[in-house]
Amino acid sequence: MSGVGIWFVGARGSVATTTTVGLLAIRSRLAGHTGMVSELPEVAAAGLASLDGVVIGGHEVAEGTLGKRAEELSAGGVFPPALATVLAGDLAAADERIRPGVVAGHGTQRAAADRVEAELRAFRDEHGLDRVVVVDVSSTEPPVGGDEPALATLEALEAALDAGEAPLPGSSLYAYAAFRAGCPYVAFTPSPGPRVPALLALALDNGVPWAGSDAKTGETLVKTVLGPMFAMRALKVRSWSSVNLLGGGDGQTLADPTNAASKIATKANGLESILGHPVDGPLHIDYVPDLGDWKTAWDLVSFEGFLGTRMTMQFTWSGCDSSLAAPLVLDLVRLVARAHELGAAGPVEEFGFFFKDPAGSDVHALSAQWAALADWCARAGQGSL
Amino acid sequence: MSGVGIWFVGARGSVATTTTVGLLAIRSRLAGHTGMVSELPEVAAAGLASLDGVVIGGHEVAEGTLGKRAEELSAGGVFPPALATVLAGDLAAADERIRPGVVAGHGTQRAAADRVEAELRAFRDEHGLDRVVVVDVSSTEPPVGGDEPALATLEALEAALDAGEAPLPGSSLYAYAAFRAGCPYVAFTPSPGPRVPALLALALDNGVPWAGSDAKTGETLVKTVLGPMFAMRALKVRSWSSVNLLGGGDGQTLADPTNAASKIATKANGLESILGHPVDGPLHIDYVPDLGDWKTAWDLVSFEGFLGTRMTMQFTWSGCDSSLAAPLVLDLVRLVARAHELGAAGPVEEFGFFFKDPAGSDVHALSAQWAALADWCARAGQGSL
C-alpha cells in the first residue's frame, strides 16, 4: 500500500506537532520506532503502509506555526531541541498545508462541512494519495446528550443542516465531512466525533472505517493491566482512587468540568467493566500549569485478600502525553488505512487496544485487546478480514 | 473428586498456618473465597475437589503449636484474631497430625526418606484419602550447583543414598519421598525440591504430577503484567529497580545472601524473558523485622518512548505475603490433585500462572499464563488433558 495522507483536526496542537516531527525524524533516520506498536511483528504483519510516503496536512484554529510549536515542545522536554532545528524546513513545508479550522458560529455548518470536505478531496487529489485519514487531536469537547433528534438519523441530520441549523459538535462536523469525502477517521480524543447515530450510519453507508475513541496513553493504560491482575487473582478491589495532574493545553481544556466530563466518563468505564462491579474512589483531573507537557498520575488501590486481609498498591506515572500519543497516531493511521484498503466500514472493534472507550467493543483488558488486534493483523496480512 | 490430603513441609510456618486457618474458616462458613483462583469460573471448570473433605497434616522442625502460630499471625494482622480463637479446637486437632521434620545430619538421608515416605502412606491410608499433595512451604534453601553427579540421574541418586551419602537438598529429600509414595507435589518456594534431574525422572517414572516453583504473590506478580504492557506498547524499559522489605520468617531466611540467591534469580528471570533483553537495575530483598508479616515493595521503572523521551513509573506494593500465598496453596492442591486424577505426570506447565519460575515453561506474562491455565481447566473439565 502507498500514498497515505494524514489530515489533522488540530494540526498545530501538541499531539499533531509531535507526530509531525516524529514522522519527519523517522523518515530522515534521525529517530527510531520506539513507542510505535505498528512496528512490532504481530502488528506489522497486517501489511501496513510505509511511513516514507505519508503526507501531512490539517485544519487548525490557532495562530502560530508548526516550527514555533515544535520549539516550545522541545523546550518542554517532549523531544530533543536539535530535532526542531534540523527539521525546521520540513516543518515549514508541512505548515503550508494547514488550512484554517472551522470556527463555531462563522457561517452555517452546512457551508463549513462542504468546505472541509472539499479541502480533504483537494488534499488527496493534489498529492495523488490513495487515501487520507482524518485524525481528531483537537481540544476535548463536552459530551452530547443522547437524545438530540437532529443527530438521531442521517436523514434528520441532513435536514437540519439544510435548514441552516448547527446540530453537530465541532468534532462531529469533521467526521461528517470526512465520511462524505470517503476518508477513514481516528477519534483520538473523547469528543463525540463519529459516535453520534447519524454518523455511525453515514460511515457504514459510505464504506468508511474508523477507530476510537480517547487514546489510552498513561494512567488508564496501567489500569487496564492492573485491573485484570486483581481479577485473575480473585482479589477484591475495594476502592481505586486516581489523580491526574497535567499542565499542557489538554490540561487547560480539562480544567473546565464540562469538558472533563467526557474524559472522566471514559476513564472510569473500563475499570468497572474489567472488575465486573462498581468501584469506589475519586477520579480527579487537575490542571497544574507548572507541569507543562508532562503528566503525573497517582493511583491508590485498596484491595482485600484471603480472610478479609486489607492491602494496598499505589503507583505514580510520570509521562509525557504528547510523546506517548504521537506514535499511536501513526499506528492508527496505518491500521485504519489498511482497514479501508481491505474494505472495512464502521468502527473497527479490534483497534480497541488503543482506546479508553473502544468503539464497538466492551473489552478493556489490555492483553485481550492485544490478542484481538494481533488476530486482526494476521487476517489483514492474508488480505481478508 | 473427593478425599484429598495436604501434607505440608513446614506445617507450622506462616503460609501453612494461614492456609490451615483459612481452610477451616471456609469450611465453617466463617470466611469466603476471596483470593482463591480455583473459585473463578474458568478454573473451577476443571472439576476440582471440594474443600470440605480436605485433611491437613505435615512435617515441621520448629517447636510450638498451630494454635500459637495462629495467634501470632492474627496479632500481626494476617487474619482477624477472632478466627484463631474460634478455630482453636480444630487447629489443635490439625496439630496432632504434624510429625517431626527431617533434621540434616540426624541419620542417613536414606533412612529419613524412608521415614517420610512411610508417614505419607500412613496419612493417606489412615484418612482413606484418594491422594495426598505434598506442599513445600518451608524456608528457602540456596540453589544447588547444576553439576552434582549424584543428582544427575535417578540411578546415581539411588546409589548415593544406598552408600549412606547425603546428596539431596532438604526440599529435594521431601520431593523424593513424595514421588516414591505416589504423591503429587507443589514447590511453593524457590528451593530446589523436584527440580533436580534425578527427581524429574522419578516423577515421570512414577506417574506423579507436580507444580512449581516459587509462587508469585506480590511484586513479581505486578511485574508480569506491567512488563508485557511496556512490551505491547513498544516502550523501551531502560532500568527496573526493585526493593523488597519484609519482616517475617521468610525475610530472616532471605537476609542470608546465600538463601536469597534462589529468590533473586527467579524474580529477575521473568522480566527479562518478557521484555526480551537484559534490564539494568538492582533487586534488593531486605529483612526489616519491624514490618512483621507484611511486605512493602517499591519498584522504579525508567523507560523510553517516542523520539527518545524518558519517562518513569513507580509503584509501592504493601501486601501480606502469607495472606496472598495461602489461597494459592489451596488452588494448587486442588489443581495438582485433579492433574493426578487425570493421569498427568511431571511438571504441569499450565500451572505456571502461579509461579515466578514456572517449571516446564518460559512463559511469564500473566495474561498468557492465565489463558494457558483456563485452557487446561476446560480440558480437565471434559476429563481429558
Added chain:
Amino acid sequence: MSGVGIWFVGARGSVATTTTVGLLAIRSRLAGHTGMVSELPEVAAAGLASLDGVVIGGHEVAEGTLGKRAEELSAGGVFPPALATVLAGDLAAADERIRPGVVAGHGTQRAAADRVEAELRAFRDEHGLDRVVVVDVSSTEPPVGGDEPALATLEALEAALDAGEAPLPGSSLYAYAAFRAGCPYVAFTPSPGPRVPALLALALDNGVPWAGSDAKTGETLVKTVLGPMFAMRALKVRSWSSVNLLGGGDGQTLADPTNAASKIATKANGLESILGHPVDGPLHIDYVPDLGDWKTAWDLVSFEGFLGTRMTMQFTWSGCDSSLAAPLVLDLVRLVARAHELGAAGPVEEFGFFFKDPAGSDVHALSAQWAALADWCARAGQGSL
C-alpha cells in the same frame, strides 16, 4: 496542679473515644505515652497536670455508647481490640457522664447555651475539679461570613440571643457557654468556635485561655517541615498538589464541599505563609468509605533549583487520624489548663505548634512553633508567663 476535667463536644466521636480509651489505658498502665508531646521534657517542664486525676464528660448528639464506638474503632485498627474489652467497665462509667448535645432548631440558642453552661458548672462541681477544659471534636462546620452583625460584638451577640435569634454556629454556641462558665477551650477542628469577634472579646473579659484551631495531624504536619526546608535551601516551589483520601466520619462530613471549605482554607494557608508566595496546585479531600479510620495523603511538589533545573518530591502518608489526634487532645488539655492556672486569657499563640490555623499567630513552620512552645513551657515551669 490537680483536678482537671475534659468536656468533649462530640464525646462519642472517633477522636473523643480514642482519647478516652487512651487516657484510661495509660492510667491502667496498659499503654505508654507514645505520641504525647506533653511527655517530652521540653513540654513537661511547664508543670502539667497528671493524667491520673483527669475526669472525662461531654455532649453528644449521636446515639450509641462509648463502648460500642471503641469496639468499632478497634476493629478498624485504631487501637488493639483487647483495650476495648479490658476497659469496657470504665468506658461505661464515662458514658454515664455524657449529656445530650445541642440540636439546632430545638429551642432557642439562649436556652441551649444556658443549659450547656449549667452542665459544665455541674460537672466541675460534682467532681470537685479545679477546672474543666472544653474540647470541640465534633463534625466540621462550614466557615461563617465575616460580616454577621450579631457576631461582631459581645453586646450585639447578647442582644440577638435575648431576642430569641440563633446567630451562633453550633461550635460557637459551645464556646460561648464554656467562656461564660469560665472554662478554657480547645478548638480542635476548623469550625468557627471561639473565632468570632464577640467570643474573642468574651474570652478576654472572662479571663479564659483557649487554643486553636484545626489540629495538624498528618499531611499538613509534613508540609510544615518540608515547606521550610525548601525555603531554607532557596529552592523555588512551583506547585504543590495534595490529595487526602479518608473514610471515617470526618471524611463523610468533608465530602460536603461546604464543610470542606473550612478545612481546605486552613490547610492551604500555612504553606503560602511559609514560602512567602502563592503556590499552584489542587488540594483535594475525598471521602472513600472503604478506608475507614485511616487516611492516605499523597503530595507532589514540583520545585526549581539552580539554573532553572526542575525536580520533584512526592510523599505518601498513611496514618490513622484518630490515633494521631488523641494524644494531642491530652497535650492541649494539660497545656490550656496550665495556662488557665497561670492566668492567661484569650488565644495562646504559643500553642500554634498543634494547629493548621494557629489562633493569634502567623507562624506555620513546625520548628519555629516548637521553639515558641518550648519557650512558653519553660516560662510556665517558673510560674510566670
Added chain:
Amino acid sequence: MSGVGIWFVGARGSVATTTTVGLLAIRSRLAGHTGMVSELPEVAAAGLASLDGVVIGGHEVAEGTLGKRAEELSAGGVFPPALATVLAGDLAAADERIRPGVVAGHGTQRAAADRVEAELRAFRDEHGLDRVVVVDVSSTEPPVGGDEPALATLEALEAALDAGEAPLPGSSLYAYAAFRAGCPYVAFTPSPGPRVPALLALALDNGVPWAGSDAKTGETLVKTVLGPMFAMRALKVRSWSSVNLLGGGDGQTLADPTNAASKIATKANGLESILGHPVDGPLHIDYVPDLGDWKTAWDLVSFEGFLGTRMTMQFTWSGCDSSLAAPLVLDLVRLVARAHELGAAGPVEEFGFFFKDPAGSDVHALSAQWAALADWCARAGQGSL
C-alpha cells in the same frame, strides 16, 4: 570583601563544572540565584563576597575539557544546553586554569604536596586574590582507619612525608597543601580530607578555617527535617529504609562498596542522632547508569503512634545532584572566605547546615542548623565572631 578564588579538586567533575557554568551564567545575568542559600537575607547578612570577582581554577586527573563536560551535563538535563553554548568561550578560559591532578604513586607525596601548594600560591598571586578556597569535589574515597600513626600528629605526618612515605589519602594531601598555603578548605564529599588528626592541628596552627563534610543535597536533607518532626511529635520511628538510585560519576564510584562505606556511614549517623536511638532498616546506594545525573531516592518510614498504632510514610525524591550541589559550593566558598577574613580557624561548626557529617558538631536537625548559621552570619555581619 573582594578577590576570592575557588580551586577545585576535581575541576572537571559534574559538581565543579555545574558550579563553573552557574557562576559564569549568574555573572552574565543569564541565570538567577535559585538554590543559593547565601542570597537569602539571613545569610547574606554576613557580608559575603560578590560573585562578580570570583576566579575559578583547579586540579583534575581526567582528560577532557570543561566545555565538553558542560555539553554532556546539559544533554543530561542538568542545565539548559543554551548555557553551554553561550558560555563556551568563558569555559575554555577557565579550562586553561586547570592543572593536572595528583596521581597516586607518581612521585612522593612530599613532592606532590609541594607542587600543589606552589600552584595554589601561584594562582592566588597571579590573579591578585585575597584568598583562595580549595573545594574538594572529587570522587569519594574509602574511610581511613583511625589508628594510622603517621596521621595521628602533625609531627608524625611531616616525618613520614620526609621519609618518602605516602600516608595521606588523596583528599588529605590536598587539604595538607591547602592549609600550608593558607587556603580555607571545603570538604564537599565524605572523603577524609582535613578530618585526620594531623590536619586538624595544621589548620589551627596556620589559622585556616574549613567546612565539611559531605554536603547534604537530597534524601538526607529531607531526613533532617522529617526526623525532627517525628521526634517533636513523640512518634516512635521503628524503621527507616532508604534506597538511593543514581547514575552519574558519583554513582559509579559508590558502586564500589569500599567507597560507599564513607557515604553510608555519614548518611546514617544523622538520623540516629536526631531520634536518639538506633533505627532499623537498610540504606542502599545503587548505581543505575541509565539514570544519568539524576538521583531517585525512596524512603519508607514505619512509625508507631498512640496506643501502639502502626503507620507509615514514604517519599520519593527525584533530584539532580549536581544542580543541588553547585549553589551550595558557591555558598560555602563565600562563607568560608568570610570566616577566613574574620580570622576563624579550624572547622566552622555553624556551617553544619550544609553537611551530612558536620565537622565540629553533632547537630543534624536542619532547623537547628539553620538557626546556628543565621546567628553566625549576624555576628559576621557585625565583623566579630
